[in-house]
Each structure stands twice: as structure tokens, then as C-alpha cells.
Amino acid sequence: MLKRTKSHRPAPSMFRTRAAVIAVGIGASAALGAGVSVAAGDAKGGALPGVAVNSVQKQATAQAKAAEKAKQAQAKKAADAKKAAAAKAAAWVDPVNNYTLSASFGLGGNMWSQKHSGQDFAVPVGTAVESVHGGTVVKAGPNGAGDGPAYGNAIVIKHSNGTYSQYAHLSQVDVRVGQTVGTGQRIALSGNTGNSSGPHLHFEIRTTPNYGSAVDPVRFLGSVGVKV
Known part of the structure; x- marks a missing residue:
């Protein structure tokens, strides 16, 4: 009679346990691989890990709008400055500030050989004298800049509208002939x-650069918007 030999195959339960462990390992590897793939995809697309793509796009759009707004504001500021400069260039102003009007145009008296040819602005010696409008200096210096010693130190400026402004009895001349102001x-x-009875600016508006062509300066300034 033959003797029955026992089988050494593992029990079915052991096979099932091993299979389950292997399946879990494969699943974990697959899940890990998928996670790495997604992260790599996000990095490749430009998004930071954990930041939604639409959030980055919104931020970029907001920054672009802010930059454009700043550019427009800067352009407007430059345009306003240019406009203000143009308005100033077109304007006329008083020849001095903080003055008192004294001898007026056409006044007679023993101070002048003929009637007074300008408007006097009583101001202290050393007061800043300003060009009433942009132009070119055509006369400057002592002896009335060529109009005679009665004017003392004087300046004559030619303006674009064909008129001339004259400033006399000056203590200091700060411009030269040919200079644009x-x-x-x-x-x-x-x-x-x-020929001065006290500190003041003698101011004239002329139709030529020379003595004898003066017109009423207060009336003229009023016609260009300056109230004296």
C-alpha cells in the first residue's frame, strides 16, 4: 500500500493576503505618480503649487490695468503742463508786484519836457521788474538805452504782436540786447x-522801439486782460 504524502502548497488565505498587499502597493505608486504628474503640469503651465491658474491671470490683468491707468495719468499731467505753459506764454502780466500807481500817461508838468509818456509804478529800489510779455530785448543799458539820460538805466522789449514795452529808472539791468525773455x-x-523824483518804475508801451511812439500803457494792458 502506498503511503499518502502531504501537500506543501500555501493555504488559499495566504495567496489572497499577498495579492491584497501587492494591489495596495501598485495603487499607491499609481496615485503618487499621478500626483507628481499634476504638479509637474501645473509648474509647466506657470502656476505656483496650490494657486489656481485663474487667480494668477486675474492678478496679471489687474496689474496691466493699473500700469495703463498710471500711464494715462502721466500723459494727462504732461498735457496739462504743456497747456499751462502755452497759456502763460500767451498771457500778459504787470511789470511789478505790490505797487502804487503814481504819475499816469499824458500827465503834464515841469518834470517832463512834454506830457508824461508812460505809467509810473511806485515801488522800493530793488523791486523785481518783469517782462510783461514774451519777446526779444532790443535795447538795454544806461542813458535810457539810447533814448536819453532822463530815463536812466532802461530796457526795451519787442513783442510778437508788433508792440514794444519799455522799463526805465532801473537800478540794475539783468538782460542784454538780442536775448529772448x-x-x-x-x-x-x-x-x-x-530824471526821477523818487524810487519807481517808469513803464511804456510803444509802437516802435524809440521815444515818441508811446501809447497809454494802462489802456493797452487792459485790452490784453491785465487790470492795473
Whole structure:
């Protein structure tokens, strides 16, 4: 009689346990691989880990809008400055500030050989004298800049509309012949030189650069918007 030999195959339960462990391992590897793939995909697309793509896009759009708004504001500021400069260039101003009107145009008296040819602005010696409008200096210096010693130190400026402005009895001349000056630019300091009874600026508006062509300066300034 043959003797029955026992089988050494593992029990079915052992096979099932091993299979389950292997399946779990494969699943974990697959899940880990998928996670790495997604992270790599996000990095490749430009998004930071944990940040939604639409959030980055919104931030970029907001920054672009802010930059465009700043650019527009800067352009407007530059345009406003240019407009203000143009308005100033077109304007006329008083020849001095903080003055008192004294001898007026056409006044007669023993101070002048003929009637007074300008408007006097009583101011202390050393007061800044400004060009009433932009133009070119055509006369500057002592002896009335060529118009005679009665004017003392003087300046004559030619303007684009064909008129001339004259400033006399100056203590200091700060411009030279041929120089271009702007509206409101300081050109001299007031004084008491020449035929003068006291510190003041003698101001004229002329139709030529020379003595004898003066018109009423207060009326003229009023016509260009300056109330004296």
C-alpha cells in the first residue's frame, strides 16, 4: 500500500493576503505618480503649487490695468503742463508786484519836457521788474538805452504782436540786447536813476522801439486782460 504524502502548497488565505498587499502597493505608486504628474503640469503651465491658474491671470490683468491707468495719468499731467505753459506764454502780466500807481500817461508838468509818456509804478529800489510779455530785448543799458539820460538805466522789449514795452529808472539791468525773455521773467531791478523824483518804475508801451511812439500803457494792458 502506498503511503499518502502531504501537500506543501500555501493555504488559499495566504495567496489572497499577498495579492491584497501587492494591489495596495501598485495603487499607491499609481496615485503618487499621478500626483507628481499634476504638479509637474501645473509648474509647466506657470502656476505656483496650490494657486489656481485663474487667480494668477486675474492678478496679471489687474496689474496691466493699473500700469495703463498710471500711464494715462502721466500723459494727462504732461498735457496739462504743456497747456499751462502755452497759456502763460500767451498771457500778459504787470511789470511789478505790490505797487502804487503814481504819475499816469499824458500827465503834464515841469518834470517832463512834454506830457508824461508812460505809467509810473511806485515801488522800493530793488523791486523785481518783469517782462510783461514774451519777446526779444532790443535795447538795454544806461542813458535810457539810447533814448536819453532822463530815463536812466532802461530796457526795451519787442513783442510778437508788433508792440514794444519799455522799463526805465532801473537800478540794475539783468538782460542784454538780442536775448529772448518769457512772460513774467525778471529782467531788472527797479531804481531811481535818471530824471526821477523818487524810487519807481517808469513803464511804456510803444509802437516802435524809440521815444515818441508811446501809447497809454494802462489802456493797452487792459485790452490784453491785465487790470492795473
